[in-house]
Amino acid sequence: MKYFLLALLALLAGTPFYGLGNYPLHLVIMCLLWGYVYTSWSIMGRLGLVSFGHGAFLGIGAYSVVMLWNHFGVSPWIGAIAGVVVSVIVAVIIGLPCFRFKIVGHYFALVTLALSEVTRLIIVALRDQTGGSLGATPNTALAQGNAWSLGALQFSEKIVWFYAILAVWLAGLWVWAKVDRGMTRLALEAISQEEEAAASIGINVTRSKLFVTLISAVMTSIGGVLYAQYQLYINPETVSGISISLQMVFGVIAGGMYVMLGPTVGAVFTLLLAEGLRLALGDSFKQFPALDLAIYGLMLVLFIIHMPKGILGTAAQIWQRRAAAKAPARG
Amino acid sequence: MLEVSGLTKRFGGFTAVSGVSFSLKEGEILGLIGPNGSGKSTTFNLIAGLHAPSAGSVRLNGEEIGGLLPAAICHRGIARTFQIPRPFRKLSLIENVVLAAFYGQEERPSRGKAHEFARESLNLVGLPIEESARVDGLGAAGLKKLELARALATQPRVLLADESLGGLDHAEMEQAADMLSMIRREKGITIIWVEHIMGVLMRVVDRCIVLDHGELIAQGKPAEVAHDPKVIEVYLGTDAADVQKTVADRTQ
Structure with missing residues (x-):
């Protein structure tokens, strides 16, 4: 299994050299980027903290870098730090009261849902600074025929982005695995099952929840930064609000919340679905602007009912069962 | 080692626990008994930090712990079931x-x-x-x-054992009682045992306190409590003879 994954990684790392052309490479980069963002979401989502507010952190990251760069000429590296700091502050403001006063389950989902929508509305309302719903483009630093500018975090070569985002995605998986093996995961599972009993054996409920929330929020806002710098265009709909937040929840549940590569599989699935819909429906897609959202919603319900462990989780289960069925025959 | 004084808890207009005071000595097993709704579980939860007291204090070795959160109470050495x-x-x-x-x-x-x-x-x-x-x-x-x-x-140094509503049959309750005395013997842990059926408890505890309608109505050795007219009136009723017999068997 380990060698299989390493081989897969090697195959993936060679992607830019297969002569696929720009569009397929772009799709792979987007899969990795969203795979990273979904992985970030699942770090808290799988532990009973189902957030519909991660669009907020994505938006904060994306708009922080672009606004600081466009209005004050601040390097995206510093802008990214600013975005992370703001995300941490917002996560604490939302998380602390929720965790302290036992706002869990549906109520937590509602609070976070409001957060993502408030963020979108703020971005739209500050249209003089943010460009409102038309979105914003970072001022280019590549005017003098430079292929890339490290200081401005702008690269015209997709290959640079491919490796940068591959590295960030791997780092995200590493954090996921680290949390998975840690005592905090057990503590949070205990909290999500029996909060009072968990507190009675000395687990600091608020601190444990805040810990994973901050990790998840920080990682997600870094995802927002990467999205802005890679796409060189952001708008409130694509990096904040209900639609992207719902898409994250859908992607992770579809892929599988409880396995490391589940969120990434979910990202691939969501992206293929979106591209497939675009190709299949063509122009009629534009006439029903919320059609994709309606389809996500419907599929989310179907997944929760029929495949709660997601695509990868279910596949792993079937595989294990087969292995278990074979084992006695061999013996 | 645990000093509870004037402990009071009001939920809106309802006073669940009213001015309860008692102390717990190191190494003893203290029975906390009372009929359903007498405030024993609330008292228990006040000590364990699940509720904050409306008035009164809970001191562990002189340190005020009333109003601390459950995790902090646990870290002070008080565990609960x-x-x-x-x-x-x-x-x-x-x-x-x-x-x-x-x-x-x-x-x-x-x-x-x-x-x-x-x-x-x-x-x-x-x-x-x-x-x-x-x-x-x-x-x-x-x-x-x-x-x-x-x-x-x-x-823990103190164990709060909530054994009321256990859903156990008589033999299992006997076992539970034996287990609590074994824990005290093996680990030297001081125990408060909450129960609403007096019988088995009286065999094991050193002292007991009785609550009714949120107030402490009696405390003392099992033999004293079992013969206390107030306890017999509000709580034991027709079972008084059985309980007194259990206590008598124990002293033999």
């Missing part, structure tokens, strides 16, 4: 107890040490220590044992 067992069902048996061993003390032990504490606690109450043992297979008595093992793994 729940009336209705609350296991972490999706975790394995040993994980349930390892968590308590790891987080239960102010200074966190290493993971290896936490496993050691967990195995020791499971052994003490007689539950399996295999990694593969699940919570699912446990019956009512097994779940009660798990509650105890989890509490013990936090290395």
